[in-house]
Amino acid sequence: xxxxxxxxxxxxxxxxxxxxxxxxxxxxxxxxxxxxxxxxxxxxxxxxxxxxxxxxxxxxxxxxxxxxxxxxxxxxxxxxxxxxxxxxxxxxxxxxxxxxxxxxxxxxxxxxxxxxxxxxxxxxxxxxxxxxxxxxxxxxxxxxxxxxxxxxxxxxxxxxxxxxxxxxxxxxxxxxxxxxxxxxxxxxxxxxxxxxxxxxxxxxxxxxxxxxxxxxxxxxxxxxxxxxxxxxxxxxxxxxxxxxxxxxxxxxxxxxxxxxxxxxxxxxxxxxxxxxxxxxxxxxxxxxxxxxxxxxxxxxxxxxxxxxxxxxxxxxxxxxx
DNA sequence: GCTGTCC
DNA sequence: GGACAGCAACGCCGT
DNA sequence: ACGGCG
Ligand SMILES: [Mn+2]
Ligand SMILES: [Mn+2]
Numbered sequence: 200x201x202x203x204x205x206x207x208x209x210x211x212x213x214x215x216x217x218x219x220x221x222x223x224x225x226x227x228x229x230x231x232x233x234x235x236x237x238x239x240x241x242x243x244x245x246x247x248x249x250x251x252x253x254x255x256x257x258x259x260x261x262x263x264x265x266x267x268x269x270x271x272x273x274x275x276x277x278x279x280x281x282x283x284x285x286x287x288x289x290x291x292x293x294x295x296x297x298x299x300x301x302x303x304x305x306x307x308x309x310x311x312x313x314x315x316x317x318x319x320x321x322x323x324x325x326x327x328x329x330x331x332x333x334x335x336x337x338x339x340x341x342x343x344x345x346x347x348x349x350x351x352x353x354x355x356x357x358x359x360x361x362x363x364x365x366x367x368x369x370x371x372x373x374x375x376x377x378x379x380x381x382x383x384x385x386x387x388x389x390x391x392x393x394x395x396x397x398x399x400x401x402x403x404x405x406x407x408x409x410x411x412x413x414x415x416x417x418x419x420x421x422x423x424x425x426x427x428x429x430x431x432x433x434x435x436x437x438x439x440x441x442x443x444x445x446x447x448x449x450x451x452x453x454x455x456x457x458x459x460x461x462x463x464x465x466x467x468x469x470x471x472x473x474x475x476x477x478x479x480x481x482x483x484x485x486x487x488x489x490x491x492x493x494x495x496x497x498x499x500x501x502x503x504x505x506x507x508x509x510x511x512x513x514x515x516x517x518x519x520x
Numbered sequence: 521g522c523t524g525t526c527c
Numbered sequence: 528g529g530a531c532a533g534c535a536a537c538g539c540c541g542t
Numbered sequence: 543a544c545g546g547c548g
Pocket of ligand 2: 351353440443548
């Protein structure tokens, strides 16, 4: 029979429930785990140890979405209510076995992103206080060509039910032009809708496509959605964020924990689950693993064959002149 | 959260 | 060992 | 040149 990738499995927990500091070899790579009883989500009594055990358990499911992607680190060393900060440059700081991706900022300083690879890299990133995972939309082998386009629904003050309503309009528009789409909760307030691009186009083209789609959606539901970047110009409406499709920009990836009360997870959904009654807190560190056991990874189409942009844009122009 | 420095 | 200080994004675009 | 934005 054909060789196929091994089915994802869920291992036993990595860390014992007692010791505050533990050292483990993960696939031959040594990682130190400290302050394991620190309450990262105090309201939910979820500790840093729980976070490591979660990511270790779901690693098989998450890693395809991290492998070969530069990672923006969003660090919460003091837990979800502590001071947080971003970090991109890990030059000279990552373990020697970790992969990195060189880049330079406008001032010309040579720097290096951490690059997603294996479970050791994932857990080392977690030791820095990275609760959530923010991977690029493209991989180092082709950094200018995203694997997917994202439509990011940012509700501001709107109820989650309105996000669901907007998501279903996005779905209807994409269906009408025969473009596949994959929704997930953000774990914070919104919904992310991914469209597979297959690395065939660049970020400008991907963003232009997202702009076309949200333009159509906004024409259908102008009363509560906006395309304005400036918050003050949105008039309290939900932001249909297409600008996130640009080099170096990120959103929390699938199965990522979020630094929010409830210890929510950015959870991939079936479209038939996107309906009134769906709640952000339906998916948390407490039930995500059980759901993965039952449903498996329902998001992999995102990394599959990309759409044909010319055909899709033509159909859109035809149907929505 | 980690590293290096200083006592 | 313990107490510290220092350090940890980025580019676009409107004004 | 600065600040808002994600
Ligand atoms: Mn968002
Ligand atoms: Mn956004």
